[in-house]
Amino acid sequence: MTGFWTTCSVLLLIAWSSRADNAEIPPLSGSPWSWRCEPKGEGLYDICVRILTPENTATPALSHPACRLTCGKFGTLWPKPKSVNLGKQLSYFLPHSISHTFVASEEDTLLLTEAFKNFMKILDTYDSEYLLGKLTWKSPEPIGYHKVNINIHIEGPSKSHLGLDITDEKYALVVTTDLCSQTSTANITAKTFFGARHGLETLAQLIDYEEIEKKLMIVNSADIKDEPAFPYRGLMLDTSRNFITVEAIKRTIDTMSANKLNTFHWHITDSYTFPLALKSLPKMAYYGTYSPRQVYLPEDVKGLVEYARVRGVRVVPELDAPAHVGFGWQWGPQEGLGNLTVCVDQEPWQEFCLQPPCGQLNIANQNIYTILGKIYQEMLDMFGPLDLFHFGGDEVNVHCWNTTEEIVTYMKSKNLSLTDESYYAQWSQFQNRAYDLLTEANGQVKIPGIIWTSHLTEKGHTNRYLNKEKYIIQIWSVKTDPLIKELLDQKYRLIFSNKDAWYLDCGFSAWVGEGLNSCSPYKGWQLVYDNSPKKIALNVSTEVDFSLILGGEAPLWTEQADSLTIDGRFWPRGAALGERLWSDPDHDWRDAEYRMVNHRQRLVKRGVQADRLQPEWCHQNQGRCYRN
Structure with a gap:
């Protein structure tokens, strides 16, 4: 028996070496796993539960990022807003389908222009985990993809620098979706550029990359009113x-x-x-x-x-x-x-x-x-x-x-x-x-x-x-x-x-x-x-x-x-x-843990060498890594 296994091992090694030299191992396509949002318990936040995707089901699988965006009161938002109401549906779009308008003073418009460039750079990072390159497609756009209009209105007089007593950092963000015209609209209103910029950051966190279909997705409705607790x-x-x-x-x-x-x-x-x-x-x-x-x-x-x-x-x-x-x-x-x-x-x-x-x-x-x-x-x-x-x-x-x-x-x-x-x-x-x-x-x-x-x-x-x-x-x-x-x-x-x-x-x-x-x-x-x-x-x-x-x-x-x-x-x-x-x-850190673990992942996608908090298994199996 020893001679047989030795000979077999050598043959397998030769075969594997030949494969490594002459052929690429095909990448995995798809996954047997999907996620669904479930309540964790009375008074606690909802969590995304990993399940084996049922075969021959008419319901499309929900990816982990898609589940996170729509699960729980705050989804993946960090820091959590003062007041928020998020929809549970998603719309899919391509980066070049985004348009924007600014209503602001000349100086604030210049600042918004630069802030919007940063916003678009953030969207470019959302597929980095999957090594799929930049999110660019040729027109015409595929059927089923939405346009995204972003409108920013700064209502107050220009305050181009922060000040302890003079800067209002409040903002409101409303996202709506018209299914007939296949258009999602995000309206950000604020009294200063700084509030509007915070609104853009929040909007970026309502967007993620759909790893199954290789496209961007946005929460199709949101009503957020937000302001800081401390100046x-x-x-x-x-x-x-x-x-x-x-x-x-x-x-x-x-x-x-x-x-x-x-x-x-x-x-x-x-x-x-x-x-x-x-x-x-x-x-x-x-x-x-x-x-x-x-x-x-x-x-x-x-x-x-x-x-x-x-x-x-x-x-x-x-x-x-x-x-x-x-x-x-x-x-x-x-x-x-x-x-x-x-x-x-x-x-x-x-x-x-x-x-x-x-x-x-x-x-x-x-x-x-x-x-x-x-x-x-x-x-x-x-x-x-x-x-x-x-x-x-x-x-x-x-x-x-x-x-x-x-x-x-x-x-x-x-x-x-x-x-x-x-x-x-x-x-x-x-x-x-x-x-x-x-x-x-x-x-x-x-x-x-x-x-x-x-x-x-x-x-x-x-x-x-x-x-x-x-x-x-x-x-x-x-x-x-x-x-x-x-x-x-x-x-x-x-x-x-x-x-x-x-x-x-x-x-x-x-x-x-x-x-x-x-x-x-x-x-x-x-x-x-x-x-x-x-x-x-x-x-x-x-x-x-x-x-x-x-x-x-x-x-x-x-x-x-x-x-x-x-x-x-x-x-x-x-x-x-x-x-x-x-x-x-x-509340204490426990009610923020799921969002924190996810937010760390988001920072890494943006190029930050942030410390790891938990194994990826915990990220994909919310509620399972706990201590009594």
């Missing part, structure tokens, strides 16, 4: 610790727009690098970059700001100070300006900062204000017009200042003690001068400044050191921090970034020493989703003025991330943040 919905990216390419930043902004996140907080400088090229201060980047290629030129920044605007995203720059400065500032002495910074790269670093390399501005040297004024002027030219500016302003190490001879001498000359409180007062004076310099650079037009929580916002400090008319406080402590109640009681506006739920760099190996990094454990999408700013406020205060809660932001510090890895750090957890801040749902 500030952000992600923060640190590009100082590791340089992030312009292409990677654009990909991040694209994905933010897919999740209706509207604020890209750019932590562009730190003690590590100053990668921003300035015409008036060229030595900042010369001394402050890892390499001449790893720098953001003014045209890069302006291009990114416009790229983001077309996608409904504002760019908020951060110039962190007076701490988190260092490399890029060393040229002061050779220019006759003295030491602009102190403690730069000082050892042992643990005594002078929280992570290497150290560095803080030299508050004894008045030339720092001349330099700051020039930096603010160029940043406003690159990033403006701005409705917000981030000053950073955390993690000042008093020991650094108090062990620097020049600063100690300065403090004594002003008859100031060398206590922490004295240094906090000097820090507060620095912050207020920085604010005035920004206002001066902005033509005396005041804009709110954002400040991280710090020693200046500790219990009993904020009212003494920071004017609530000027500053918004960004909370990065934990959700149980009693400071939250104090700030709300004192009527400070807040942005939540509590590190116990929304820090996206947590849960990886330590980058200094061994073990896990300092903010571990990893924050899963479920934790991100369930972190509600309003609930946090209600847990610490019985009476809350919710207008003070502007929204939230998930930061990504890049000690262990770069252009190749930020997609997986941001997504799909950033999508969970998007639904929390847009919809502020009253």
Whole structure:
């Protein structure tokens, strides 16, 4: 028997090799599986159930994408709208059968034209999973295919830039289908371009690729009225610790727009690098970059700001100070300006900062204000017009200042003690001068400044050191921090970034020493989703003025991330943040899981390297991957 099987195996191997060399294995055609929408249970969402397609049935098989589009109250929409009524039928169409009309101001029409191009590019991605090429056909159109008319009407006066208090992001989307004329019509109405753009994103999510018939399909009726729960919905990216390419930043902004996140907080400088090229201060980047290629030129920044605007995203720059400065500032002495910074790269670093390399501005040297004024002027030219500016302003190490001879001498000359409180007062004076310099650079037009929580916002400090008319406080402590109640009681506006739920760099190996990094454990999408700013406020205060809660932001510090890895750090957890801040749902992550798993698939089709959440089997068998 052994000889027989050996001979047989050899013959089979030869035959298989011959087949591999001389013939292609034909692709699979069709599938034995189809799906139907079934209620999961009382009070729960409907799910798509996979079944074996009955043979000789008159009912056509329903593909998985077709079932998802029409199953449940929200279908595949993410973030879920405030009010929605979706039809259960689908119409099929080809990309070149889409027409559009805009009723808007000249400036808004230009923006809509670019946004519509992006919409059409999204439709081109919908067949990418099936490797069938671009969705193009020659006319005449096959019988049974619909035309799709998209009409966008911006009713209000042009507001071409986002603003906390002036931008209305509401929209209404109505889809109807006339079977006689085989025409589906989508009407989007909004008061601003930004609302209309959100409506286009929602419309894109009512469309998918029909893998069985190789065609696009759209839900044939929908009535959606939608608006965000919070005006500030952000992600923060640190590009100082590791340089992030312009292409990677654009990909991040694209994905933010897919999740209706509207604020890209750019932590562009730190003690590590100053990668921003300035015409008036060229030595900042010369001394402050890892390499001449790893720098953001003014045209890069302006291009990114416009790229983001077309996608409904504002760019908020951060110039962190007076701490988190260092490399890029060393040229002061050779220019006759003295030491602009102190403690730069000082050892042992643990005594002078929280992570290497150290560095803080030299508050004894008045030339720092001349330099700051020039930096603010160029940043406003690159990033403006701005409705917000981030000053950073955390993690000042008093020991650094108090062990620097020049600063100690300065403090004594002003008859100031060398206590922490004295240094906090000097820090507060620095912050207020920085604010005035920004206002001066902005033509005396005041804009709110954002400040991280710090020693200046500790219990009993904020009212003494920071004017609530000027500053918004960004909370990065934990959700149980009693400071939250104090700030709300004192009527400070807040942005939540509590590190116990929304820090996206947590849960990886330590980058200094061994073990896990300092903010571990990893924050899963479920934790991100369930972190509600309003609930946090209600847990610490019985009476809350919710207008003070502007929204939230998930930061990504890049000690262990770069252009190749930020997609997986941001997504799909950033999508969970998007639904929390847009919809502020009253349920937990469990009721969003099916849509989240599907939305991750959608992001991947759009070219995002988003982390996988579950096996594909779970995606195709909703309700089967659960834990009691």
